[in-house]
Every structure is written in C-alpha cells, then in structure tokens.
Amino acid sequence: MLPGVGVFGTGSTARVLVPLLKAEGFEVHALWGRSEEEACCLAKELGIPFHTSRSDDVLLHQDVDLVCIYIPPSMTRQIAVKALGIGKNVVCEKAATAVDSFKMVTAARYYPQLLSIMGNTLRFLPAFVAMRQLLVEGYVGELQVCDVRVYGPSLLDQSYGWTCEELMGGGGLHTVGSAIIDLLSYLSGTRAHRVHGLLRTFVQQNGLIRGIRRVTSDDFCFFQMLMGGTGSSSVCCTVTLNFNMPGSFVHEVMVVGSTGRLIARGTELYGQRNGSKSEELLVGDNGWVGPEVKEMPLPLLQGLSSMVKALRQSFQAKEERRCWARGPVATAPTFEDGLYVQTVVEAVKRSSSSGEWECVEIMSHEPDPNQNLCEALKRNKN
Amino acid sequence: MLPGVGVFGTGSTARVLVPLLKAEGFEVHALWGRSEEEACCLAKELGIPFHTSRSDDVLLHQDVDLVCIYIPPSMTRQIAVKALGIGKNVVCEKAATAVDSFKMVTAARYYPQLLSIMGNTLRFLPAFVAMRQLLVEGYVGELQVCDVRVYGPSLLDQSYGWTCEELMGGGGLHTVGSAIIDLLSYLSGTRAHRVHGLLRTFVQQNGLIRGIRRVTSDDFCFFQMLMGGTGSSSVCCTVTLNFNMPGSFVHEVMVVGSTGRLIARGTELYGQRNGSKSEELLVGDNGWVGPEVKEMPLPLLQGLSSMVKALRQSFQAKEERRCWARGPVATAPTFEDGLYVQTVVEAVKRSSSSGEWECVEIMSHEPDPNQNLCEALKRNKN
Numbered sequence: 001m002l003p004g005v006g007v008f009g010t011g012s013t014a015r016v017l018v019p020l021l022k023a024e025g026f027e028v029h030a031l032w033g034r035s036e037e038e039a040c041c042l043a044k045e046l047g048i049p050f051h052t053s054r055s056d057d058v059l060l061h062q063d064v065d066l067v068c069i070y071i072p073p074s075m076t077r078q079i080a081v082k083a084l085g086i087g088k089n090v091v092c093e094k095a096a097t098a099v100d101s102f103k104m105v106t107a108a109r110y111y112p113q114l115l116s117i118m119g120n121t122l123r124f125l126p127a128f129v130a131m132r133q134l135l136v137e138g139y140v141g142e143l144q145v146c147d148v149r150v151y152g153p154s155l156l157d158q159s160y161g162w163t164c165e166e167l168m169g170g171g172g173l174h175t176v177g178s179a180i181i182d183l184l185s186y187l188s189g190t191r192a193h194r195v196h197g198l199l200r201t202f203v204q205q206n207g208l209i210r211g212i213r214r215v216t217s218d219d220f221c222f223f224q225m226l227m228g229g230t231g232s233s234s235v236c237c238t239v240t241l242n243f244n245m246p247g248s249f250v251h252e253v254m255v256v257g258s259t260g261r262l263i264a265r266g267t268e269l270y271g272q273r274n275g276s277k278s279e280e281l282l283v284g285d286n287g288w289v290g291p292e293v294k295e296m297p298l299p300l301l302q303g304l305s306s307m308v309k310a311l312r313q314s315f316q317a318k319e320e321r322r323c324w325a326r327g328p329v330a331t332a333p334t335f336e337d338g339l340y341v342q343t344v345v346e347a348v349k350r351s352s353s354s355g356e357w358e359c360v361e362i363m364s365h366e367p368d369p370n371q372n373l374c375e376a377l378k379r380n381k382n
Numbered sequence: 383m384l385p386g387v388g389v390f391g392t393g394s395t396a397r398v399l400v401p402l403l404k405a406e407g408f409e410v411h412a413l414w415g416r417s418e419e420e421a422c423c424l425a426k427e428l429g430i431p432f433h434t435s436r437s438d439d440v441l442l443h444q445d446v447d448l449v450c451i452y453i454p455p456s457m458t459r460q461i462a463v464k465a466l467g468i469g470k471n472v473v474c475e476k477a478a479t480a481v482d483s484f485k486m487v488t489a490a491r492y493y494p495q496l497l498s499i500m501g502n503t504l505r506f507l508p509a510f511v512a513m514r515q516l517l518v519e520g521y522v523g524e525l526q527v528c529d530v531r532v533y534g535p536s537l538l539d540q541s542y543g544w545t546c547e548e549l550m551g552g553g554g555l556h557t558v559g560s561a562i563i564d565l566l567s568y569l570s571g572t573r574a575h576r577v578h579g580l581l582r583t584f585v586q587q588n589g590l591i592r593g594i595r596r597v598t599s600d601d602f603c604f605f606q607m608l609m610g611g612t613g614s615s616s617v618c619c620t621v622t623l624n625f626n627m628p629g630s631f632v633h634e635v636m637v638v639g640s641t642g643r644l645i646a647r648g649t650e651l652y653g654q655r656n657g658s659k660s661e662e663l664l665v666g667d668n669g670w671v672g673p674e675v676k677e678m679p680l681p682l683l684q685g686l687s688s689m690v691k692a693l694r695q696s697f698q699a700k701e702e703r704r705c706w707a708r709g710p711v712a713t714a715p716t717f718e719d720g721l722y723v724q725t726v727v728e729a730v731k732r733s734s735s736s737g738e739w740e741c742v743e744i745m746s747h748e749p750d751p752n753q754n755l756c757e758a759l760k761r762n763k764n
Contacts (some may be wrong), residue, residue: 062562144584145624196737198578198618202527222618224580235601236580236582236604238604238620240620244526244640245643247654247658249655256626258626272629274628274629275629276629310758354576355738355739357737
C-alpha cells in the first residue's frame with residue numbers, strides 16, 4: 001500500500017517531484033517551505049491540501065509516512081534525522097558536510113526498518129542501469145578509465161543564497177559532482193581512495209550578485225579519482241564540470257576498458273567493442289513525456305522519475321502502508337553512500353587548496369564538537 | 383625560388399610529406415632511412431632519385447637546401463643541429479629530451495638566418511588559425527578554460543621499438559600531447575607555469591610485444607596546466623589523451639571564456655556566444671582531397687598540408703633558393719617553442735611520479751654532462 005507523502009522544499013526539484021509522485025499514485029498530504037508564503041503559493045499550484053513553514057507540522061502529520069527532503073544542504077541533516085526518529089521513511093538530498101552526513105548514517109543505522117535513501121537519482125536512469133549491467137557482464141573487459149563531463153549554464157539562483165556559498169553546499173562540485181561521484185561508485189562497484197582536484201569561481205559577481213557580495217562556490221571543477229585496487233590496477237576517473245556555458249547542456253559519462261567502451265550521452269547509451277567499426281545504440285531516448293524543467297537536466301529528471309517508480313514498487317509490495325520491500329530500491333544510494341560522497345567532495349576541496357592528492361577516509365566516529373574551537377584557540381595562540 | 387628538399391625518415395609522416403611537398407612544387411632530391419633497404423624501398427615508391435642510410439649524404443647533398451626531419455625523437459637533435467651547422471634550413475619533429483631541445487635552440491640561435499621550425503603542425507590547421515584569430519578578437523571574452531580530448535587506437539608500432547619506450551620519446555603524452563601543449567600556447571598566447579598529470583600504461587603487452595618485453599610508454603595521459611597569470615586569473619587547461627580506443631578517433635579542443643566558447647571538432651570549428659541559442663559552424667570541413675592515412679589523424683594531416691603551403695609561400699617570396707620570408711611561417715613553432723613543449727612534457731611526467739603540481743622551468747643553460755653520472759654515483763653510495 002502506498003504511503004502518504006510529505007514534501008520539504010519549494011525549489012525546482014520539489015516542484016517536479018510532486019507531479020511525479022502523484023502520477024505513480026502517491027498522495028502528497030503536506031508541503032513545507034521556508035516561508036509561509038512560499039509554501040502556500042506552491043501548495044496551491046500543486047494542489048497539496050496542507051502547507052506550513054514549521055517542520056514538525058509535516059513530520060508529525062498523521063497521514064505522512066514518507067518524507068521527501070529537497071531543501072538547501074545545510075538544513076537537510078536536521079530534518080532527516082528527526083524524521084527517522086519519529087518513525088518516518090526518508091528520501092533526501094545530500095547534506096552540507098561530512099559531519100552532517102555521519103549523523104544521518106547514525107540515525108539510519110539506528111532505524112534499519114525505515115527506508116532511508118539519498119534522492120541522488122542518476123543510478124535509476126535506464127541508461128546507467130544498463131551500463132552497470134553491461135559492465136558486470138564484461139562488455140568493456142577490465143575497466144580502466146571513466147571520463148565524465150557535465151557542462152551547462154550557471155547554477156546560481158536569481159538572488160544571493162546558499163547556491164553562492166561554498167560552505168553552505170553550493171557550487172558545481174557539491175551540487176552536480178556529488179551525483180557523479182555516487183554514480184561512478186555504483187557503476188564501477190568500487191570507491192575512490194585518492195582524489196585530486198581543482199576548483200575555480202570564474203564568475204564571482206554578476207548583474208544580481210554585486211557590491212560587497214561575492215560568489216564563493218565553484219563554477220568550474222575538475223577532479224580525478226583513483227578507484228578500486230591500488231597502483232596500476234586502479235581505475236582512473238576524470239570529471240570535468242563547467243557551469244560557465246549558458247545555452248548548452250552536456251552530460252556525458254564514458255567508461256573505457258580493455259575490450260570496449262560505453263558512453264552515456266544525456267539519457268542515451270552507446271557502446272563500442274574493440275574491433276567493431278562503429279558505435280551501437282544500446283539504450284535509446286525513450287521519448288520522455290513528463291514535464292520539461294529548464295533548471296533540471298533531463299538525465300536527473302528522468303532519473304528522479306525512475307526513482308519514484310521504484311519507490312512505488314517498493315511500497316506496493318507490502319500491505320502495511322509504512323512497510324516497503326528492499327528489492328525495488330536495492331540499488332538506491334544509502335545514507336552510507338551519502339557519507340562516502342560527501343567525504344570525496346571534501347577531499348577534492350582539500351586537494352584544490354593543498355595542490356596534492358588527498359586520501360578519502362570515511363569518518364568512523366563523530367568528531368569532538370569542541371575540536372574546531374580548540375583548533376581556533378590554538379591558531380590564535382600561535 | 384623553391385629550395386631542393388632532403389627528407390629524413392621512412393615512417394608514415396615522411397610518406398605523406400613527400401607527396402605534399404611535390405604537390406606544392408618542391409623537388410625532393412634525397413631520402414634517408416635507418417637501413418638501406420627501407421630507404422631504397424620508399425625512395426622507389428615515391429620517386430626520389432637518391433636514397434641513403436648515411437645522414438651526411440643527405441646533409442651534404444648539393445641540391446638539398448631544406449631538410450625535413452621526421453625520425454624517432456632520440457635521433458632528431460643530432461641531425462637537426464648538424465644540418466644547421468652545414469647551413470641548411472630545417473623543419474623537424476620533436477626531440478626526446480629537454481637537453482636535446484636546448485641544444486637545438488642553441489644551434490637555431492647561432493644561425494638566425496636559417497629557417498628552423500618544429501614540424502608540429504596543428505598551428506597551421508585552418509580551424510586553429512581561425513580559433514586564434516577569434517580569441518584575439520574577443521569572441522569568448524576573457525579566456526577561462528581549455529579542455530582538450532584526443533582519443534584513438536594504440537600508438538604502438540607493429541613491432542617493438544621506440545614507440546613502446548617512455549625514455550625514447552614514445553607514448554601519448556610525448557607524441558600527441560606535445561602537439562596539444564604547443565597548440566594551447568599558440569591559442570592562448572601564454573605559457574604553462576604549473577602542471578599536474580597522471581600517466582598510465584594500461585596495455586603493457588600485446589600479441590606482438592610479449593615475453594620479457596613490456597611497454598613503458600603511456601597509453602593514457604591526463605594533465606592540467608595553469609597558464610598565463612597567477613592565482614585565479616590563470617587559464618585552466620585540461621587535456622585527456624586515451625589511446626586504448628580502437629576504432630575511434632576523437633580530436634576535440636574547446637576554449638571557454640566569459641562571453642562564449644569555441645570548439646574545434648576534428649578539422650571543423652564551432653562557436654557559441656553566451657545568449658545565442660545554438661552553436662554556429664565557423665570553419666567547415668573543406669572537403670579534404672589529399673591522401674588519407676590510417677595512422678595519421680585528419681587534423682594533423684591537414685595541418686601538415688597547410689604547413690607545406692606556408693613553406694612554399696615563404697620560399698617563393700625570395701629569389702635566392704636558400705632564402706625565405708618570415709611572414710608566411712611567422713606563426714610556426716620555433717625551436718624555442720619546442721624546448722618549452724618538451725619542458726612541459728617532462729614536468730607532467732615528474733608530476734605523475736610525485737603526485738604534485740610541478741613548475742615549468744625552461745632550461746637557460748646546458749646542464750653539466752657529468753651531473754647524471756654524479757647523481758648515479760651518489761645513489762650508489764646511499
């Protein structure tokens with residue numbers, strides 16, 4: 001039986017998600033927005049019966065069994081952890097820091113019977129599902145290189161906000177790179193152990209962000225990951241993200257191995273085995289009939305749609321409306337995956353500052369909350 | 383008046399070059415090959431009256447005023463320096479090391495009246511000539527990012543040889559990366575000051591190279607260059623070279639700036655200004671009617687052809703057959719450019735070993751020839 005849904009967020013993802021949920025038969029009972037006005041406006045537009053700017057009103061809403069959290073990264077942890085504590089199933093976007101991600105992992109471990117997945121949606125896109133399957137079946141032989149490029153227009157909001165702030169989880173690496181980091185670990189079945197990166201903010205001010213305000217989040221990011229085995233047996237991944245290219249949208253994921261290669265361009269998958277003369281189309285563009293959203297690239301949009309379908313199957317498999325079957329969402333990124341992704345993001349940022357390769361070390365216990373204070377005091381002393 | 387030409391080399395470039403020279407009206411009088419047999423065979427095929435395996439026989443040949451050197455990198459310096467010493471004009475391929483390149487620079491400086499250019503041919507390709515012009519005119523605004531990808535089949539020869547040996551100048555970085563490094567300095571009008579790179583040899587043995595022999599030259603190379611100004615005003619260049627992709631050939635050079643971008647795909651140039659809805663074709667494929675060569679990508683082939691045309695114009699402008707006009711070859715890479723390129727190549731290799739950003743420091747005096755010996759002795763001692 002399908003659970004009632006509460007949605008957090010009034011941004012472009014939430015705006016797309018609600019119709020997708022409804023199309024699969026979910027009832028969306030409540031909407032949370034940062035201000036009453038935002039919440040009211042979108043609730044009216046999408047036909048959601050209840051709206052609020054107080055998070056508890058959604059979390060404690062008796063018809064809400066599944067909470068979808070698509071809000072600025074810095075607020076995600078708080079809502080997600082609380083939702084699990086109240087006994088609700090959670091789908092959420094990434095948090096802002098590894099510490100936040102770690103707290104989410106702790107909560108998810110504490111409530112293993114509750115659904116807790118990252119709403120990081122490229123894994124569900126049919127092209128990537130097929131790519132993963134073909135990699136497992138040995139289409140490319142031994143995996144050597146992954147090469148990813150995402151080019152597009154600016155990610156900044158119309159007005160100054162978290163998207164401009166590196167520390168708030170803004171920027172290409174955090175916003176788009178996260179999904180790519182997750183995707184590559186899904187595709188390769190391994191994780192990054194060393195990374196190297198370079199971040200830039202080419203556009204620090206624009207027509208809307210000026211005066212004393214400056215953008216600190218990256219609009220160009222370029223990183224390498226060494227994944228899997230060590231030394232020469234590891235897979236080299238290179239990722240180039242460029243959001244200074246208005247009017248374009250390129251989303252290309254290529255994996256190259258010893259006997260062939262696979263390339264996902266947008267939502268289509270192509271392959272070529274060594275020895276064959278040309279590329280073959282493996283997964284076509286299946287004629288997307290859902291909404292088109294200017295701010296949201298088609299691979300993410302279709303991935304989101306496929307994830308909602310998987311959620312429907314997961315809940316439909318059970319009688320009880322809060323219960324779900326693991327099968328349909330088995331490949332979804334867990335909160336542990338979310339922590340891994342956040343750890344890689346932070347390692348890339350460190351590398352961009354240090355200029356060196358940085359190790360990816362997953363947090364295994366919560367850092368002392370006084371540590372930063374201690375370090376600040378130490379620095380002051382020197 | 384056009385000079386008589388002597389060609390060094392029997393490889394695929396020499397094989398293409400001779401017909402191109404003839405088509406422009408040059409007479410090719412002599413051919414050098416490593417063995418009498420190779421030289422004889424190709425001379426017969428191309429209708430060259432004289433062939434030899436002794437370099438002096440070409441250099442001292444009285445009808446030879448221009449020497450074109452397309453031989454393995456480790457042999458280039460010796461022939462090029464000698465040719466200049468004898469008073470011949472020189473077009474040559476890259477050398478194997480920065481020390482060799484420096485010796486060539488010294489010779490070229492000593493004989494400024496002689497033509498001495500690197501036969502590094504992407505600069506002459508019409509698409510890149512136009513790209514350079516548009517960059518100067520401000521098509522893309524302030525240059526931010528260059529992104530280059532060259533993918534193709536293995537660069538290894540049929541049998542074990544210098545192409546397999548990193549120290550002999552083999553590998554994707556040295557062979558193809560060199561031309562890209564030169565091109566990016568031509569396009570941007572600046573030079574790299576820091577580089578970071580990663581080299582891999584994924585295929586260390588194949589059907590023809592086996593037993594105790596192993597390939598040491600890279601078949602995957604990925605590097606970044608910071609060019610021009612320092613700090614955030616420098617241009618970020620990323621270059622990905624992958625030669626484990628049989629059946630494919632991708633040659634893409636993209637430059638992104640504050641107000642638009644230019645992309646050369648193969649021999650065609652496209653552009654898009656911010657605000658315009660789609661790419662415009664700026665330089666089309668002009669219907670190449672010359673020879674097609676399996677081992678040689680079309681951009682290099684057409685670049686070579688354009689360079690030969692420029693050489694013809696340069697010599698035609700003067701009466702005396704050894705004299706040449708600077709104008710038509712003013713944009714050709716000099717031996718100084720060759721030294722710069724070689725220095726970057728070596729810095730990328732160092733970075734791949736050290737894992738760190740490496741500075742590009744152009745050699746200003748010849749290193750002590752005993753230094754290597756001293757270092758070897760020191761190492762032995764420890």
